Amino acid sequence: MTNLQYVSAIQKLIEGYETIIIHRHIIPDGDAYGSQLGLKELIKTNYPNKEVYAVGEDINYLKFIGLMDKNIIDEKYKNALVIVTDCGNVERIDNQRFKLGKHLLKIDHHPNATPYGDTSWVDVTFTSASEMVGYLAQQLNWKVSPTAGRIIYHGILTDSLRFLIKSTSSRTLEVASWLLKSNFDLGQLYEEMYKRKLSDLKIQAELIDLVKVEDQVGYLIIDEKILNKYQIPFEENGKFSNLLKDVEGIEIWLTFAARADKKWRVEFRSRELAINPIAVKYGGGGHNLASGAIVDDRNTINNVIEDAKKMIKGEFK
Ligand SMILES: [Mn+2]
Incomplete structure (x- = not known):
């Protein structure tokens, strides 16, 4: 139709x-x-x-x-x-x-x-x-x-x-x-839409320092301590998922943010490669270039990062 x-x-x-x-x-x-x-x-x-x-x-x-x-x-x-x-x-x-x-x-x-x-x-x-x-x-x-x-x-x-x-x-x-x-x-x-608190800027400065880049995968882990320090409510933990957008040398960027239930929200973003198969593997879903999932612990976070690196190398299954 x-x-x-x-x-x-x-x-x-x-x-x-x-x-x-x-x-x-x-x-x-x-x-x-x-x-x-x-x-x-x-x-x-x-x-x-x-x-x-x-x-x-x-x-x-x-x-x-x-x-x-x-x-x-x-x-x-x-x-x-x-x-x-x-x-x-x-x-x-x-x-x-x-x-x-x-x-x-x-x-x-x-x-x-x-x-x-x-x-x-x-x-x-x-x-x-x-x-x-x-x-x-x-x-x-x-x-x-x-x-x-x-x-x-x-x-x-x-x-x-x-x-x-x-x-x-x-x-x-x-x-x-x-x-x-x-x-x-x-x-x-x-x-x-675009009004910001000063604390939004300050947390970004701290987060940028925490960014890691390995094999063209950029990632950021935002734990409960940082969210608390800047009084960011858990429900707003997704607002940093585009912090690594448009950075040269980063093909896939992942943002892991603490949730109220102690699990982690994962936001997957990609410049060109379809990354939703990784999100689906971890029980999530979404678009080719922007997906999400929820994972249980730090171990799983490491697995997600490794899968993203495999995706870059064309080895993700
Ligand atoms: Mn939509």
Whole structure:
């Protein structure tokens, strides 16, 4: 099916259900929020009589984008259309009640790790699931409130690293341009997104000193002690995953960050080599050039680093 065929199929689905419940992945990021809350806002504007809910855990640093709906009882799912955005694998869907609906629609730009959904629109050529939602709205000529425009634009910005990643296309910019017409306050959004604390700069200085580079693999281990010293909450432990981006001589860069449950969050990034097979090996997943996983201990961290070196040498299996 072409993208335009998906667009009209999705339009029919939305029109066919009175209740729509939208899920996305755990440990949400800007794109998860953008595609989920953006789509909710769009449906509410264009189909004001429908009940639309966005479910999952709230995350503090994204409260300026919006809040999740609470206390949605199982009964609500009975005749509902359930939409899951920005999530490649079933285990990562927040929360597992997504199965309770009448029809399941997946909208995603990750490689199709575990296919799911009665209708599944998956296209890895989009920078973000938010771009897909923006594209959907643009093609259907939906009304876009400033709130929806802002939420979706933020999702595209965060996943595309402000239009920096290679999958940024003329379509990305057309969708972004079209969203800007909704007249949200772009300056205010940038202020929220890019404001930093002095401690953010200071921790970066300390982290840069800890960087190791071996065989074109750069890595950084951010333990609980450093996070505490600079009062960085565990839920923000992913924000240094691009510190080693664009450094000459580094092909793959790995960031290991302490978690509240004593496990480690691993962020895999790569200039060109597809590194998601390593993430998958450790129970994670993601995109070719940007993936994530959670590992148990320092031993496993060393194994991940060794696997990345093997990947560079073409010896990873
Ligand atoms: Mn995404």
